[in-house]
Amino acid sequence: MFRHNATDSKERILYVKKQTTDIDSIMEKYPGEPQYLISLLQDVQAQYSYISEENIRFICDHVGVPVTKAWSVLTFYRSFNIEPRGEHLVRVCCGTACHLKGAERIAEDLERHLCVQREHTTEDMHFTLETINCPGACAVAPVVMVDDDYLGATNQADVRNYLKKL
Numbered sequence: 001m002f003r004h005n006a007t008d009s010k011e012r013i014l015y016v017k018k019q020t021t022d023i024d025s026i027m028e029k030y031p032g033e034p035q036y037l038i039s040l041l042q043d044v045q046a047q048y049s050y051i052s053e054e055n056i057r058f059i060c061d062h063v064g065v066p067v068t069k070a071w072s073v074l075t076f077y078r079s080f081n082i083e084p085r086g087e088h089l090v091r092v093c094c095g096t097a098c099h100l101k102g103a104e105r106i107a108e109d110l111e112r113h114l115c116v117q118r119e120h121t122t123e124d125m126h127f128t129l130e131t132i133n134c135p136g137a138c139a140v141a142p143v144v145m146v147d148d149d150y151l152g153a154t155n156q157a158d159v160r161n162y163l164k165k166l
């Protein structure tokens with residue numbers, strides 16, 4: 001449920017102000033020209049792990065392109081995130097080998113267990129759940145990556161137990 005009070009507003013203003021200050025220093029590195037759009041988006045994502053709507057507007061103003069241009073870039077490249085990311089990134093491989101060994105059941109179980117749909121972040125910002133396509137560990141399918149760790153030949157219970165420790 002969405003809650004809102006004066007403290008939330010104040011914190012949000014401070015947070016937006018901090019992002020604005022930080023993004024200024026990122027933008028200073030690039031001339032205000034359209035060809036720097038992607039580099040700026042990459043740098044801002046590297047800084048915040050996602051690109052907020054406010055920052056998309058700042059970047060577009062800086063390089064002189066319409067916001068629709070930035071959206072087309074952001075939606076074309078899957079590597080860009082337009083939502084805040086959780087503290088831990090849980091990636092279920094849904095490539096062919098993993099799919100055949102039950103990856104879909106693991107992904108569905110995680111959606112239920114974490115109360116979040118894939119490609120989204122839990123309300124408490126603890127986990128982001130994503131699906132990926134073959135990180136190259138097919139020999140130990142099905143594979144789930146949690147941050148930089150690989151859980152190979154895994155199943156729903158193993159993944160839940162692993163996440164419990166985080």
Ligand code: FES
Nearest residue numbers: 093095098137138
């Ligand atoms: S298909 Fe999952 S690791 Fe290759």
